[in-house]
Amino acid sequence: MALFPETMPRPEPDMDDAPYWEACARRQLRFQSCGVCGLLRHPPAPICGGCHSTEVTWVTAPAEAEVFSFTVIHHASHAAVADNLPYVVGLVTFPGLPGVKLVTNITDIVPSEVRIGMPLTLWWDDIGDGMYLPRFRPA
């Protein structure tokens, strides 16, 4: 069962980020890097901020991540999360992927036990209609 109910907002891919979401649908977490200079960037963008090339490659992320920051959310700003309170939104980083930070959820833990620097491992949440979202739990 998905973490959040069906009424939760879903990704709405656009021309610049569609390949990222197509990879998620295949349960692959891949970040964009410049096809010429290799500079990593997230979210996906149509041009490299370093060398201004529009060539891109995609780098598969490791399944291990680390908590860079987080918040424990107690107030339902959207009706879809009313039955999920409190829940943890985390910002995570990956070894070997400098410059990439990903907003995600940290699950399978008592919220008060989440700490910055905590090691995490990736799991894929089936949100239906062939789409999966990357979420994390303690390693």
Place this chain on the structure above:
Amino acid sequence: MASSARAPHIVGVGQSAYTRWGGIQDRSQFRITAEAIVAAARDAGLPVSAIDGLTSFSNDSNEGPVMQAALGIPDLRWSAMVWGGGGGGSCGAVSLACAAIESGQAEVVVAYRGLCQGQGRRYGRAAPTRTHGSFIAPFGLFAPPQMLAMMVQRFMHLYPITQDHLAEVALSFRANANRNPLAVMGDRTLTKEQYLASRWIAEPLRLYDCCLETDGAAAVIITTAERARDLAQQRVEVLASAHGSGAGWSTGPLGSQNMPDDTYASTNNRRLAKELFASAGLTPADIDVAQIYDHFSGMVLMALEDFGFCGPGESGDFVAEGNIRHDGGKLPLNTSGGQLSEAYVHGVNLIIEGVRQMRDTSTAQVADASTCLVTGGLGVAPTSAILLGRN
């Protein structure tokens, strides 16, 4: 640098009544914004027809050219808005006005904002669309308190900042609001016990760490030193103004949180602050009073560090020593109650309070104050700030 005759001065301020969100239902947001502009012109002793520039920010829906027609302004010479959401551009709207005044492209510019959350949407709720929204909404990151809580969390991890320090910000500003009859929370006191008993919104932020959701409009009028000399009010010089962003902030916390690691827990003002003070020939020690954009208490602490009032990680001790209090503090902050307790007009109410301090008309007046820092929204992109001086 402008010649002294064209040095920009704020000569008029105007505002609507401020209410809780939904409090203004009998008049449109556009109407109260127009009324605030007219009030600012009256305050200055200028006819509305003298206005030839309009600036705003945050995708203000009170469009300048529509405002021109509504107010019967004959010639518009400057019509501009600062990019970006949030209140980051509040002082930026003044900086746009100053650019027009100094360059001679306009003579009398109004910087304004009208924001009725009861007529539009409540800012504590999920927005229908956001830049990079696909990367945050499916994960339940919907609203600014949640987004900036992540920055405050890391700030408190890096430095000895505690809940008591956040509380000191909220309690100081409420005490100031209790002196201000125009403040939405003017007659509501707040104790440390009430603060600690209040509910979490998004840890580490409690209810009282978050700005109000209100209805209101506010406007300030900027013109040249020469013209300001003959007007109704004591003129207040804009000693320096700036807006901008550091590298890589994109949409910052209001987007997918991909600011650089080393500036993540910052207000995105470190370069701007240095240049602002240098432009005015002042240092933080020269500032008598400040109005720091208080969307969230923890961001005010970060700003004290980024603007150089104390060193990195020292803002907790700085506020614990009573330094931001009106009574005896060496840098009284948000003397109208700020956005935590006066109203949330995207920071234009803070600019008005800065002007009141320079005119000696604040309800929490700082004796002999001759300089005031006002900042725009913190930790977003772009950000902005102005330095005001008694003249």
